[in-house]
Amino acid sequence: MNRRILLAGAAAVPALAAPALAQTLPEIRWRLTSSFPRNLDILYFGAEHVAKRVGELTDGRFNIRTFPAGEIVPSLQVLDAVQNGTVEMGQTALYYYIGKDPSFGFFTSLPFGGNMRQQSAWMRRGGGNELCAELLKDYNCHGILLGETGTQMGGWFRNEIKSVDDVKGLKFRVAGMGGQIFQRMGAVPALIPGTDIYPSLERGTIDAAEWVGPYDDEKLGFYRVAKYYYAPAFWEPCAKGHLLINQRHWDSLPKPYQAALEVACSEVEPEMIARYDHGNPQALRRLVAGGALLRAWPRDVMQAAWRATHEVIEETAGRNARFKRIWESYKPYRDDQFQWFRIAENSYDNFAFSAAAR
Amino acid sequence: MNRRILLAGAAAVPALAAPALAQTLPEIRWRLTSSFPRNLDILYFGAEHVAKRVGELTDGRFNIRTFPAGEIVPSLQVLDAVQNGTVEMGQTALYYYIGKDPSFGFFTSLPFGGNMRQQSAWMRRGGGNELCAELLKDYNCHGILLGETGTQMGGWFRNEIKSVDDVKGLKFRVAGMGGQIFQRMGAVPALIPGTDIYPSLERGTIDAAEWVGPYDDEKLGFYRVAKYYYAPAFWEPCAKGHLLINQRHWDSLPKPYQAALEVACSEVEPEMIARYDHGNPQALRRLVAGGALLRAWPRDVMQAAWRATHEVIEETAGRNARFKRIWESYKPYRDDQFQWFRIAENSYDNFAFSAAAR
Numbered sequence: 001m002n003r004r005i006l007l008a009g010a011a012a013v014p015a016l017a018a019p020a021l022a023q024t025l026p027e028i029r030w031r032l033t034s035s036f037p038r039n040l041d042i043l044y045f046g047a048e049h050v051a052k053r054v055g056e057l058t059d060g061r062f063n064i065r066t067f068p069a070g071e072i073v074p075s076l077q078v079l080d081a082v083q084n085g086t087v088e089m090g091q092t093a094l095y096y097y098i099g100k101d102p103s104f105g106f107f108t109s110l111p112f113g114g115n116m117r118q119q120s121a122w123m124r125r126g127g128g129n130e131l132c133a134e135l136l137k138d139y140n141c142h143g144i145l146l147g148e149t150g151t152q153m154g155g156w157f158r159n160e161i162k163s164v165d166d167v168k169g170l171k172f173r174v175a176g177m178g179g180q181i182f183q184r185m186g187a188v189p190a191l192i193p194g195t196d197i198y199p200s201l202e203r204g205t206i207d208a209a210e211w212v213g214p215y216d217d218e219k220l221g222f223y224r225v226a227k228y229y230y231a232p233a234f235w236e237p238c239a240k241g242h243l244l245i246n247q248r249h250w251d252s253l254p255k256p257y258q259a260a261l262e263v264a265c266s267e268v269e270p271e272m273i274a275r276y277d278h279g280n281p282q283a284l285r286r287l288v289a290g291g292a293l294l295r296a297w298p299r300d301v302m303q304a305a306w307r308a309t310h311e312v313i314e315e316t317a318g319r320n321a322r323f324k325r326i327w328e329s330y331k332p333y334r335d336d337q338f339q340w341f342r343i344a345e346n347s348y349d350n351f352a353f354s355a356a357a358r
Numbered sequence: 359m360n361r362r363i364l365l366a367g368a369a370a371v372p373a374l375a376a377p378a379l380a381q382t383l384p385e386i387r388w389r390l391t392s393s394f395p396r397n398l399d400i401l402y403f404g405a406e407h408v409a410k411r412v413g414e415l416t417d418g419r420f421n422i423r424t425f426p427a428g429e430i431v432p433s434l435q436v437l438d439a440v441q442n443g444t445v446e447m448g449q450t451a452l453y454y455y456i457g458k459d460p461s462f463g464f465f466t467s468l469p470f471g472g473n474m475r476q477q478s479a480w481m482r483r484g485g486g487n488e489l490c491a492e493l494l495k496d497y498n499c500h501g502i503l504l505g506e507t508g509t510q511m512g513g514w515f516r517n518e519i520k521s522v523d524d525v526k527g528l529k530f531r532v533a534g535m536g537g538q539i540f541q542r543m544g545a546v547p548a549l550i551p552g553t554d555i556y557p558s559l560e561r562g563t564i565d566a567a568e569w570v571g572p573y574d575d576e577k578l579g580f581y582r583v584a585k586y587y588y589a590p591a592f593w594e595p596c597a598k599g600h601l602l603i604n605q606r607h608w609d610s611l612p613k614p615y616q617a618a619l620e621v622a623c624s625e626v627e628p629e630m631i632a633r634y635d636h637g638n639p640q641a642l643r644r645l646v647a648g649g650a651l652l653r654a655w656p657r658d659v660m661q662a663a664w665r666a667t668h669e670v671i672e673e674t675a676g677r678n679a680r681f682k683r684i685w686e687s688y689k690p691y692r693d694d695q696f697q698w699f700r701i702a703e704n705s706y707d708n709f710a711f712s713a714a715a716r
Contacts, residue, residue, distance in 0.1 A: 151703045153701075306713050343511075
């Protein structure tokens with residue numbers, strides 16, 4: 001090993017032993033397809049960081065090329081593409097696949113489930129990651145947590161929602177189990193691709209649409225055609241992303257390359273949420289200045305949604321043994337977390353947030 | 359390079375290019391002294407993970423030995439020891455050093471400051487890390503974020519606090535700026551080392567003591583001698599740890615070793631808070647079963663503390679130009695975060711936490 005070259009290389013990139021790898025580990029080129037478009041830049045940063053950091057950590061020998069949604073694989077088919085080995089890996093949100101098995105819903109965000117920290121605790125320490133691995137194994141995938149959005153916003157509505165009656169008949173673009181819950185409350189859920197939402201709202205083909213939160217929503221300009229901006233997305237109290245790796249490809253990776261992927265995903269976790277928390281307040285201020293009318297859900301909507309959610313969950317558990325088993329892990333854990341968070345975190349937040357506003 | 363050896367080594371530990379390093383980078387042995395005792399095992403995990411992961415990532419060539427508080431350096435002198443190069447690095451909480459400069463208080467947790475995510479956003483994206491680096495430079499240190507406890511509990515009290523009048527004359531073991539705030543409210547703050555708290559409470563030398571939260575507090579058994587357990591620690595709405603590295607030693611490290619330290623600290627960030635969030639509810643249940651009486655601060659205590667906090671901060675800003683400059687970054691950021699979090703996160707938490715309790 002040439003020490004001069006090593007140090008020159010090391011100075012150029014903050015790499016772990018990068019040049020030393022050059023002679024010892026295989027050169028591979030993988031493709032990473034994302035469920036997210038490039039303009040959801042904080043989400044897409046997750047994919048880009050993985051590619052960049054893994055490249056640095058392996059002196060470019062493990063080369064990952066990222067593709068935004070739709071370029072080589074449609075947004076909602078990332079799991080299929082990774083399962084089949086069409087691509088080696090993908091960035092996605094597992095709740096996109098509740099049509100295959102509703103159990104996928106637990107591992108991104110459950111309606112009226114844990115917030116970011118509570119979901120993290122369940123995944124990391126409460127058995128969630130193990131249950132997820134078990135499910136993914138049936139789909140020939142290895143999964144690693146990859147970032148988080150925080151509690152999302154409830155979306156953009158052309159008309160004000162004054163009570164649960166106003167939900168009836170509402171044509172609402174809403175994803176995943178949220179759709180089943182709104183349907184039970186009388187709405188007509190529609191799943192429209194991101195690019196079609198704006199014209200559909202403008203023409204009134206749909207009455208409302210949810211997306212992510214202020215930072216991402218601002219770019220799509222919904223506030224110009226549907227001014228009422230509701231909070232929160234009780235069906236998305238957090239939203240965790242995953243990196244999926246085809247199981248055979250994962251098994252074939254040298255351990256240092258597996259570790260590089262784990263490290264890179266780990267770095268994304270605190271950074272992605274910091275980017276959202278940093279960007280959202282500024283975006284919200286601009287949205288409100290641009291005419292968005294901020295609204296909280298009426299209490300009867302929240303109450304009806306709480307009931308509808310638990311009915312949908314219990315019915316699903318009655319039909320799907322795996323879903324039932326995961327819910328039996330999830331529910332008591334969630335309830336314990338809720339109870340504990342009320343005491344310190346939430347009592348602090350409630351007092352401090354309102355004291356600062358006076 | 360012997361490929362057979364490489365792969366054997368790679369299989370044994372999830373190391374990044376570990377064996378490849380063996381012939382290229384220096385063997386070094388460093389000491390890491392912690393401000394925390396071994397029995398604060400989630401905090402101490404931060405130090406241990408850094409040592410373990412860096413060892414794995416460098417095939418043991420960068421060897422770090424960890425020492426709990428007091429073994430080679432007293433708990434509250436970690437900054438001094440790292441500054442002087444007595445040890446190469448240390449794990450600590452920067453607010454222990456507000457006696458040297460009150461500005462240190464901003465980088466762990468500010469009374470009535472941001473919660474975990476808000477503080478993270480300020481540190482990572484709002485300029486906090488840069489302001490921290492500037493301060494640490496004067497102390498000859500390089501700092502990296504190393505984990506977090508979440509909002510702490512307000513501590514153990516021998517008698518119930520029914521109003522702000524009950525705070526007057528109270529001998530309260532409380533750390534940092536919290537002491538100044540309670541003093542302004544009429545209490546007599548005392549800073550007693552962890553090991554002396556229990557006997558002092560038992561004898562009535564002090565009336566109350568705060569430590570961390572249920573998981574850590576349980577081990578010290580305070581509930582047996584001071585039953586009233588108050589929430590929250592408004593003077594510690596989060597608490598971020600740091601890894602400090604002597605600047606000269608940091609500069610001397612090969613880049614791959616610097617990256618290994620950064621990676622290891624990054625991995626601690628989501629894992630430490632998940633351990634606290636996982637352990638706290640279970641510990642709290644045992645504490646309550648053992649006789650602890652859970653109490654929220656009376657509203658007039660919170661209000662008096664809010665006023666006292668801002669008086670202390672403004673007066674400190676009047677005396678210390680650096681503190682003033684940091685507060686001018688911190689305050690508007692905090693207020694924006696508070697305003698935004700009320701809308702989605704907090705409105706979700708408030709509804710869901712109480713709905714589940716019914």
